Amino acid sequence: MSHTAVLLEDCMPLADAEGAKKYSMSELLKSYGGLCYGQNGSHYEPRPVLPPQPNRCDWEIDPSELEFSNSIIIGKGSFGEILKACWRATPVAIKRILPNLSDDRLVIQDFRHEVNLLVKLRHPNIVQFLGAVTEKKPLMLITEYLRGGDLHQYLKEKGALNPSTVINFALDIARVNPLVNFVALAITRLKPGVLQNFST
Numbered sequence: 001m002s003h004t005a006v007l008l009e010d011c012m013p014l015a016d017a018e019g020a021k022k023y024s025m026s027e028l029l030k031s032y033g034g035l036c037y038g039q040n041g042s043h044y045e046p047r048p049v050l051p052p053q054p055n056r057c058d059w060e061i062d063p064s065e066l067e068f069s070n071s072i073i074i075g076k077g078s079f080g081e082i083l084k085a086c087w088r089a090t091p092v093a094i095k096r097i098l099p100n101l102s103d104d105r106l107v108i109q110d111f112r113h114e115v116n117l118l119v120k121l122r123h124p125n126i127v128q129f130l131g132a133v134t135e136k137k138p139l140m141l142i143t144e145y146l147r148g149g150d151l152h153q154y155l156k157e158k159g160a161l162n163p164s165t166v167i168n169f170a171l172d173i174a175r176v177n178p179l180v181n182f183v184a185l186a187i188t189r190l191k192p193g194v195l196q197n198f199s200t
């Protein structure tokens, strides 16, 4: 078999040519040794491609992938508890809707709203949404686990913050809007005395 034929066979363009009904190209590839799926001597087997499932989102998480054996409760919200658990061997934060609220229409609406919002957000300063369990109960929302907790927890532990820390936190929050980066850059260019006056 010629070098060309080996390359053609390796990358299996014949299936693509046949799929696209490019008959002359198919013939040309066959004349160079290209084999059809499943054809005698072919090392490729036909692999049926499942059609996309309607209404199934690629962020839907199968609850069997969540590992709760060493989970701990790290917080409580109005409708559920927040646990530190594992998903695919990675520590994650899971907001789990309380079983007795799982059928509450308003709770479900609120939960779906939060999921729909988080799906659209991607920014280093926003907790990363990883997926959600929406097709089975209890409903769950899975995000990256923040080792330092959230700002509320931080304030509870540290008490009043000094003004420059407050400004840095405010800038981190505001940086979610790209325009604010200009302001942030301008502030870092300020002389130290100016910032002192501004923060007191």
Ligand SMILES: Nc1ncnc2c1ncn2[C@@H]1O[C@H](COP(=O)(O)OP(=O)(O)OP(=O)(O)O)[C@@H](O)[C@H]1O
Pocket (backbone or CB within 6 Å): 074, 075, 076, 077, 078, 079, 080, 082, 093, 095, 127, 143, 144, 145, 146, 147, 149, 150, 152, 153
């Ligand atoms: N991703 C996370 N990583 C680490 N800790 C978290 C995370 N998410 C939440 N927590 C902890 O759980 C607490 C409650 O979380 P949060 O306020 O998000 O709950 P919630 O259900 O959204 O509350 P509510 O619905 O009342 O606004 C936080 O104060 C924080 O301590």
